[in-house]
Amino acid sequence: MExxxxRVAAWVRAVPSGxxxxxGQLATLAGSPGAARQVxxxxxxxxxxxxxxxxxxxxNAQGGISTYKVGExxxxxxxxAREGVMVVDGALRLEVYLWRPAEDGPPPKPNR
DNA sequence: AGTTTGACTTGTT
DNA sequence: TAACAAGCCAAAC
Known part of the structure; x- marks a missing residue:
């Protein structure tokens, strides 16, 4: 059993540049809604x-950077930024950059 | 095998 | 709008 x-790692690798x-989205995709912290x-x-x-x-869910260290x-x-994603004041616009697996390519784990 | 821990989320103040 | 609290669940201790 995987x-x-x-599963989370596989989905992250599937996210296209940009x-x-x-x-939370990853937790759901990996089959455990609510396990966002574990991600x-x-x-x-x-x-x-x-x-x-x-x-x-x-x-994070608000489009903000949630790294555990300030420098990170x-x-x-x-x-x-190198991938074309503009981050302003530690946050970005999800309505612009959020990836929706279904509209772009087949998931690493065609769920179910 | 029980307890602690988070690079989270959502609802309430 | 910002701060606080509680819920969440897999992994590491």
Missing amino acids: TFSE RVVTY SGVLRRETLRDAWFPWHRVV GELQAALL
Whole structure:
């Protein structure tokens, strides 16, 4: 059985450059609505395992940067800017950048 | 095996 | 609009 963490990681890797997803959205996609907090743990672990893991494409439900360290927030904003995502005052417009899996490409795990 | 912990979310003040 | 509180659930201890 595939773990929650693995499913979350797969979905994050599926997010196209220039788009973002929220913690809660990932939890739901991975099959556990409400496990948004746990998603952060997955990002931390995956980032250690894979330096190129696109953790920066994950933001909170308000479109804000939620990194646990102040300095990391700056990094995330910079990485997003490099992909064309404009971050203003630590936040971005979800109505512009939020990725909706169905409209763009097949999910890594065609749910169900 | 029970407890603690969060890079979250949502509702209430 | 901003601050606070409670709920949430998989992982790590």
